[in-house]
Amino acid sequence: MDPTDPLPKALGSLLESFQAGKKTALARAISLIEDERPGFQGFLHRVLTLGPRARRVGLTGPPGGGKSSLIAALAYLCRAREEEVGVVAVDPTSPYSGGALLGDRIRMNDLATDRGIFIRSMATRGSLGGLAATSKEVIDLMDAFGLARLLIETVGVGQTELGITGAVDTVVVVLVPESGDGIQAMKAGLMEIADIFVVNKADRPGADRVFGDLRAALHLRAGNTSRWAVPVLKTVASTAEGVPELLDAVDQHREYLDESGELRIRQRGRAAVRVREVTERSLRGILWGGEASDVILEAGLDEIQQGLATPYSVSASILKALFAENAT
């Protein structure tokens, strides 16, 4: 449980390779985190002390907006500036089928041979919408590895995009010139999380209307006391039109965060969420990992079905046993 305990031997050598900047070590460390293998928290504890250094950009919005193409275009541009780039695509996964939707990933393939870019696709796994704790930890890991620019794609279906604020500095919301998008953006809470709006596929009809709708809605937005005026940009990812301007806006937003002191506030907020998630996950592990809770649960279910107990009395017994077992 204690992350300062000595690492298992295999992880010690993985840590060395990771700190020496070997890409294969990064890939292996990511698997370690994703599978939550023994020692993964100790590993993270050792690499995260430097704190976040990367510029973290999140792209979200409804499916079909061309987010992957936009990320590919941004990645090309960052590579041209000799930045090392990490790309994380979080796929929505059916909790039943277990398979990720890989279609959009294919377009990334021509970037994949570039040694200055690291691409990882992951499932949301268990977290119904939103970024799972382990996904955020993988992003931290890529940051700690030294990748200077992290581009993170989450598919926004309903409210699933909201978790992205817990992992990035700058949230880019990507819409397309389809009717209703502006209104949907407001409904889904996208208005509240967007640092930058992009109307992608802006060569298609209706782009100007969505552009205008968004600008009007942003102007009317109540309670916006930030000094950052959320820009609305037009892009055509397939031709990279407007993409340099988007990257400029992202960097301006980062400068604003830095100078206003908001970056430290956001990073502190993110750390607080992370501590809570890490603590609750460990605690769930302790709670349900022991044999005692299993025995009490099964016996309790019998009693519930016989009308002798309720979930509340069974739960009280489980907690009593937990604290008795772990008394220090």
Next chain:
Amino acid sequence: MDPTDPLPKALGSLLESFQAGKKTALARAISLIEDERPGFQGFLHRVLTLGPRARRVGLTGPPGGGKSSLIAALAYLCRAREEEVGVVAVDPTSPYSGGALLGDRIRMNDLATDRGIFIRSMATRGSLGGLAATSKEVIDLMDAFGLARLLIETVGVGQTELGITGAVDTVVVVLVPESGDGIQAMKAGLMEIADIFVVNKADRPGADRVFGDLRAALHLRAGNTSRWAVPVLKTVASTAEGVPELLDAVDQHREYLDESGELRIRQRGRAAVRVREVTERSLRGILWGGEASDVILEAGLDEIQQGLATPYSVSASILKALFAENAT
């Protein structure tokens, strides 16, 4: 923490009115649960010992399928059979705006003056998609009150419909004659949770195609070892066409569950999930409710920003304090 502790005085008289069958007491008890006010778990512990008795039917599917109208039509029919009916509509709520989308609720208004029906609309509140633990507890409460038929509507956006299996006996998935619906149903995992499929608005073009697609997909479904053959029905909620047949299918499914012994298995599974949820919620309350965890967290965030700690070492300190405080 112990649900067998004496109830606060005010809850004692609420319990009496509830058990005497007073509707106002049900409404007040629901607020008690939704607000998680002190003693709510003790209250639930006292009313739930009889176990589930109501016929619980869940309606889910993509927005715009006419689920509310279908529930209204089903409720009319149940009332004509002199069943007491409870309706629960779970609204997706932006975690930011806090307001529920009430549009669909309006159609319920003419039912609301009937004393044999109890309608409650609630938000998902905090649980990103899916039925929050408190929503399930409200359903339990309506069951314990003695309403014989519970109709529960959840809006299926992406994966949010999945939680409904944790609250009902029979899941009705409602689709409409729009292209792609059949395929989307498979993607979203609806295939796995449907006990009955309904093609609503079946007077519109394309109904036959969706109907056929669903039947074919159900036929091809791998690994279906259940003896229940999922029926596909057509309805027009606005004219109540096909609604009696739907209610018949629902009752047939309930009979199947009863006779096959699956009802007891499902109820036991639901109870297990409830115990886990109740336990984890209580534990989170204990974990973050104390002053110690706040102090450790704030000091820890300072240390994280100074590079002296990580979320993992701070989390370990919080857990150490938790177990020291609650040692028995």
